[in-house]
Amino acid sequence: MTSPAPDLSVEHGVNLCGANTFGLPSTAATLVRIRSPQDVRRVVDHPVYGVARKLILGGGSNLLLTRNLDEVVLSIEIDGIRVVEDGPDATLIEAGAGVVWHDLVRWTLDHGHAGLENLALIPGTVGAAPVQNIGAYGLEVGERIATVHGVDLITGRAVEITRDQCRFGYRDSIFKRELAGKTVITHVRFRLPKPWQPVLGYQDLERRCQETGIAQPDARTIFDWVCDIRRAKLPDPAQIGNAGSFFKNPVVTAEQCRDITGRDPHLVFYPLDDGHCKLAAGWLIDACGWKGKSLGRAGVHPRQALVLVNLGGATGGEVLTLARAIQESVYGRFGIRLEPEPVVV
Template sequence: MLIETDVNLKPYNTFGLPAVARRLVRIREAADVRRVVDHPDLGLAPKFVLGGGSNLVLTRDVDAVVLKVEIPGIRLLEARDDAWIVEAGAGVAWHDLVSWTLDHGYPGLENMALIPGTVGAAPVQNIGAYGIEVKDRLEAVEVMDLITGRPALLPAEVCRFGYRDSVFKHSDFGGLAGKSVITRVRFRLPRPWQPVLGYLEIERKMAETGITAPDARQVYGWICAVRRAKLPDPAVIGNAGSFFKNPVVTAEQCRDIIGRDPGIVHYPMGDGSVKLAAGWMIDACGWKGKTVGGAAVYDKQALVLVNKGDARGAEVVTLARAIQESVYGRFGIRLEPEPVVV
């Protein structure tokens, strides 16, 4: 277990925002969590779990003990008749896991290619893209209790997954936020594999290429091309990916909005509700390219806020709140941020 003091967190959040961790512990195996719990100084101190920092807006220094999860490793745990069970360490980069599964012949995660962050953070946020969410592919989550230091294996059905939500994001009513650390994640990749193709960008790629029955590698390539064309690389310009959730409304609410804004992009859901494109609404309100200090709305995709190079967390928050008020004023919809603000 490695303990560091006064650590600059700018390299550890994809927004590149300045902040300092008073104490940081690198968690490189599950046993390190138990060592933290048993430590005379760290055990009772507040904890802050940090993965890839891709879903984080830092507005201040962090006094809590930062647990930087860096647990490595990917392996095929089991090959069933109906699925491959793949296990990955919480510190593995998410995209590296997606690539590994395809390289080894275990498709099923390709629609979520190039999502930034780590494997351990994926269930917390229930990440998803192009018709697939982590909950659709999750078998179980291995956690370590931050009070007792004991391990537990949680099946998917107890994780209370919702749209960009899970039991790991809440501290009340049995939530596990601040009470546990995800150390490993098991994925269930269905056999036989079936492509998920119901999104406009994928349909365009099918039309362009003439491929109507793509394999997993082709879908992966299309998703990577689409994301690279419209989303900035955090290694080049700081960002946290999509900053706002796509709001879900009733069919009646959607009809009302369409009556006022016929062009709004929307996606009917299986339960009768409708998902609205937050990026379209932000763009319609004229925010693309606008700035507050060093923070800006990305000029190619209004759903993404970026760091022009010297932004502070407070500027990102100010810009986000101004966008929320603008969208609410026009559409009557209150956008909800995806990143955690600290």
């Protein structure tokens, strides 16, 4: 019998099929809805939940559920967006961790604050954004984060983590390493610099500039372009279950890149400032013949090989089996190990 949890919203035997964008079957034995930092502290102080294993659940867009969950699932539902400071050099905006990421991007533009438009339509929530250091079309969210606020799951104390302390990397942060499962992110503050400068160094955006004749698009135009491009390339999780890009684009040395292009001259890659090269994982998967293929009820999207999809009724195990088959195939041909983006539970 579970101890009572006054002031906490607790549910048992919760079906999580609708709480993960893959639409995978899983049941949470205990789910606590977190709607404020105080709720996290109540969990920490609880005689049962405080010592139990916990799993933090945001929008479920970066999660591969392969089993039912015995952990106490903390569903992060903290809302609210506000301008903290609007100064001459930057605007500081705070958003609750449960805010839908795309809603925040749209809100900033609707209120005249540009700077996040390249990250439009990325699935997930604000609290998950710094964990994954989400990025798209030439911008990573770490470039716009000022501080991340949360609660320590051991002590219940409030924590404030600066951008430098987050140690952002490509799809990486301290929240995926030292602080993984130890800190619940409750709010994120974003610094949007002034004067605003468009980020247009991505091929698809450069092509739009050429096609439209708009050399200096405003933020709203970039937002609209990014939405159009993403909708054309990536399937809507509301239509077919998926978690967006399933694999990270591997980063290799220039020598490794030359070796691969010597054998496969059509390899798609992007030189990085530090001399390394980022390979297009989607191209590697497509080159191995996986686009549009399936194993059981899990498949590779026919328009974008980087996206694995639930064809209907798939289990997490089926998606994982497909992912491992793709990894083996790419390693066998290119000697490159693909790393999944979603957290496998």
